[in-house]
Amino acid sequence: MPSPNTIASIALAICLAGVLWRICRWLRSPIGLESEGLSFGRRLGAALQACRKVLCSRRIFRMAAASLWETLLLGHLLQRHPWRWAAHMAVCYGFLALVVFHALDDWSAPLFFADYVPTRNPFLWLRNLMAAVVLAGLLVAVLRRRQAPLKIPRARGDRFLLLAVAVLVISGVVLESTQILSPVIFQEMVEDYMGADDPGDVAALQSYWAAEMGTLPPSHDTIVPEGVMAAGRELHESYCADCHSRPQAAFLSYPLSRLLKPAMIALRDHRVDLWLWRLHFWAACLALACLPFSKFFHLVATPFNLLARTAGPVAATPALQPMRRALALDACTHCGICSQHCSVAPIYRVIPNPTILPSEKLPAVKHDRMSPHSTNEVLAEGSFICTLCGRCTQWCPSGIDLQDLWQATRNDLAPGGRAPIPGRSAAAPLSSPVVTAPVSLGLSDRPETFWACVQCTTCTSVCPVVAASDDPRGDLDLTPQQIMNLMRLQLKDQALGCRMLWDCVTCYKCQEHCPQDVKVADILYELRNIAWQQGRSEGPANGRSV
Amino acid sequence: MQTAYLYFPGCKLTPFLPQYDRATRAVLRAFDIHLDDTELNCCGYPVRHRNLAAAMLAAARNLAMADRVGLPLLTPCQCCYGQLKQAAYWLGENSDLRIFVNHELAAEGLHWRPGIPVRHLLSVLVDDIGLAKIQKRIRRPLQTLPVAAHYGCHALRPGHVVQLDNPLAPTIFENLLSAAGGAPVAWPLRLECCGHAVRSQNPTLAAELMQRKCDDARAAGARLLVTACTYCQMQFTGIYETPYVSEGRGGDLPAVLVSQLLGWAMGLPDDQLGEEIKSLTALL
Amino acid sequence: MSPAQPEIRCDLLIIGTGMAGMAAALFAARRGIDTVQVGMTGEINFASGLLDLLSVHPTGSHQTWSNPWEAIAQLIIDQPHHPYAHIGAETIRAGMEELITFLNEADLPYRYQPQRNTQVITPLGTVKTTYALPESMAAVEKALQAATPCLLVDFPGLKGFSAGQIRATLQKRWPALKAVRLPFPGLSGELQTERMARRLETPGVANLLAASIRSHLEDARVVGLPAVLGIARTRQVFENLQDALGVPVFEIPTMLPAVTGVRLRECFERHLPRMGVRARYQQKIVSSPRLSDGEFIAPLGGESAEVQVRARAVILASGRFFGQGLHADRHTIRETIFNLPVYQPATRTHWHRKTLFSHKGHPIHKAGLVVDRLLRPCDEQGRYIYPNLFAAGSILAHQDWIRQKCGSGLAIASAYAAVHAGQSFLNLTPMNKVE
16 A cells, blocks of 8 residues: 555646646637637747736736735625625635645644644634534535526536535544544554553543543443542643643534444444545545546636736737637636526526526537537537627626637537528437427417418518519528418428528518518418427528538 | 616627617616616527527516516617517417416516516607607707618517507607707618628628618618617627628618717717717718 | 506597508698508508599499599489499599699609590500509500500519510500510519519619610610519609610509509608608507597507507598408408498398309499498498598498499598598587596
8 A cells, every 4th residue: 555645646746737738728729710720839839928928017916916806805706696705715715724734734834833733722623613614615505506596407527526525524524523532542642652551540541531532431331530530630731731632622523523422432443533534535635636627627727717817908819719718618617607697598498408508508618629610519509599698708706708708619610600590400409498388379370370361472572581582482492472372271391491481581571561461470480480399491501601 | 756767788789789788878867767777688589580488488587577676678679679579469469378488487486467568769769758858958960961760670560569660651760860950861671671680591681681771771862870779780880799700791881879879969978879979970 | 567558649540551541641631630540551552553533334334434524423323322422523533633642742643634534554455444643654545545666575473464465465456566575684583573663773773674675675666564663763763764765664553462552552651640640550450439428449459459549530441351341251241340330232142143253243342331421331221320430442332443443533532521521520529628
């Protein structure tokens, strides 16, 4: 078994290599039209040059201030979502404190405290406080998510992050409570520090510890005479008190140790604490190693992203944009704030394609390894339902320019950013709308809708699309009046593939001028809806070149 | 008493045409109108051609929010206006739709009911504020500049649904422009589509429709187009949603938004009105 | 938040936007009457542009008259229930003149001979008698009379218009008629007249057309085309083409819907609001109850109405069956808004004759509202139903405008008479002080 230090070093190495790899991935990002023909070297050069420019400009002071306010204090989150801010600060800074003053105490403690002993107050108490803060933060985060008006799908990454932090903290607390209880550790400590071979002394000290320090008593029902206890206290004062505060200060692990006491009595000869320590240690190493490959990476990416945003136009040159987008993908914490404010969120209730929501579209973009020739149709559907209102960008606490990301990915999904229409593939509809949602107004199925139609051609005559065409038959397949005729003949299916349907500008002139009040434009709309629903209709999308 | 509306800018206004937002707010502020900025969602128009229920739910949520806030909705976008009115109409007509929508809204404690007022900026200016009051505020009359009022489609038709004005012979826009001292021209294509609706599916057609309108307005003597819709203005001035579009760059007749033009005539500072004002002042 | 429906108050409500409704709105506006006009538009798109006064009487013998006034005099004697008999020749003349004057001022010039009818050719090549015709059609009369060498042009893809057929039909009367089929500049496939007309309004297209006609002109001294020479800018297109060809040009009416109707519609739509008519088109009125004070209240748009109109008097010009002023079900014909009594054959079996194309027409074509001299709808006993409800246009009973060739005249004259009757009513009745 390699030593803990070796394991930790390996984890750290994996972490560092991973971070480097992620950064290289930023430099290879294929997102957006700008990325085409942009070599790794040129991007690196551009990035370094931007860094140099920023460092030499006066903006650096503004950036420093901004990073203090936004990155360290999460100022924008505080202004808008104080509860989220509290949760995030609690988890983040509680955890950071634990890492620095507990996990790395061998290095960090001597720097700050001359008399650091982890088992003494205030360190004992503080460690519990930090754990409590982290756990409270986690609890608030979970509750907040439960209470959000819009239920956004939870991602595996979110769970992993919450779980990893929870496992680390809880295993630490449990570990400490078993350590408090452990008679084995007591024996070891006695041997190491007191070196006493008088069993009477040991018994006295043990009795004292059992009574005052929470250690398991040697046996169940010994009544300790007062004299022995006094001797025990004396021994404690001289050998232990320097390094051990009373464990009651460990306000999480001490009460837990009382709860665990009956179980620990049964397990008194087992090194439960060692198993827990391994769990705690391995969990920490695993979390470290996973950092670049999980949501933990936002610890690196988000501050970078905020800094890049503060840098302004210097960091927004075309050569840097693809990299910025890749950075943005990593900076997302999937907090879901964007989706809570998303303008098209109500549409998601009917068309349950999660990529309609920004918080879900971003991971989809990331997962899809977007490139200018992506064919991800689910993502395309979500991307084109988005109205680019920019509200997600406004609200994103990580400062991600989501608007730019959506614009770029739209273009990658459909060159020119042109909305796809059914016919890109013959596949079934991407996401079936919820069953209870009415598909149409039923106009096209009701004979009353067009039985008054006398085929007078008024609708075709007034149609600006027909008017703009030199050859309506070639350009549009069918004119409005011909479509109405197909409806009269109950040949709805034949109308679904025609180009008129997709070139209709929905100006409602046909309907307004119809002498018989036939709802021509409403029917055209309805036919489009049906075509979308069926995911069919050939022609326009395929036929039209870029 | 101060009049108040629940402001519905629509999705495209803030990112692509912030000057319309600024100018509209400035003009309405001058008439002591308060705009409530409760966050609303997409009107549903962009998804209308894809899915009826989604579009209607989106619209109904806004209407229900207006009901909750207790203010009439005001939108400067004609497509949003049309969609909100259409939703109210079809929710009234079609019980399946109504039941579905109200079931979904109930999750948020919202409810749609008939009669929630929706106003377009033009009706607020002409009907609610009134031309007389507007005329009194004109400081820089437009010196009978020949202007073409572009009505577009969705605020006007279907007329019995959207109820902005007479769908075949509207006068509301021209009356407003006359009040500002302009000389609105009579041009045959004033009620036609700007082309934006098919811009992504068929850019050639979209450009063709726009060009016909510009030609027609110019032939009628107009030197400036006036729009009252986010989409139409984006079309006429060549504003695209992504920076990657290589197609046409808007029409060859300058276009300004109604609140920019009115704001200018009222003597509001240029920085509240936006760049387009330059094309107006260049003509005077 | 749903207050009582906002109300538009007016003196006169005109229901209908066909020729009769438009004419009534025009006459009312010129008389300074506070008017609201409502109705679904569409039917006026089916106007041929020709203003018939009276050409055929009696219909059974299909006798055509070259002097409409003589025809009207005879009609009044023969058919005392015909609306013309209620209106009288002088009123008919005044109405026609006022309307034509308006059209001339509105840049849609018309030509007519006050004392006689004019002959024009139809897209089938038959000769039709009418009263007033658009300037763009006027050259046909002289050419037809003198059988001037003429080139007729048609276009592939335009249905219902064949220059060859016109030539064949007219061969005997007009031997110097030539026919040519030319591609329409820039358009192919099926053609609609409105599209062609709008195309011709785009700069340069008329010249292209002229160029392709010119090479076929040869000895022709006049050119006939389907009526597609523009809509809002007809005069420019027409003059442009005539100048380019150097010979007179005339339009021939086309199958319906035709741009000739759209021109009229757009002309009214453009001018009526400016003249003070509060036009609320595309608003259906499904009922209009009369209040205890005698005023009518009309919710616009039926059940989902956002606005209602309150009027002191109403002119009903809602048309016949196509315009949905009358509705025929399996048993009976009813009036759709006020549920007024409708004069009609006793049973459905008497609606039609055995011969479909009988010159006499079918009894159902004379169904409609019976009115008194002030054009107020009457009951079976001939008593008017409401003092402030008037009817105009094709909804009136005892006329068969299609066969009598008196559609526009009837619409215009009855509108004129109804507005006058309405005006006297409004002047005599004190204003309602409810406000």
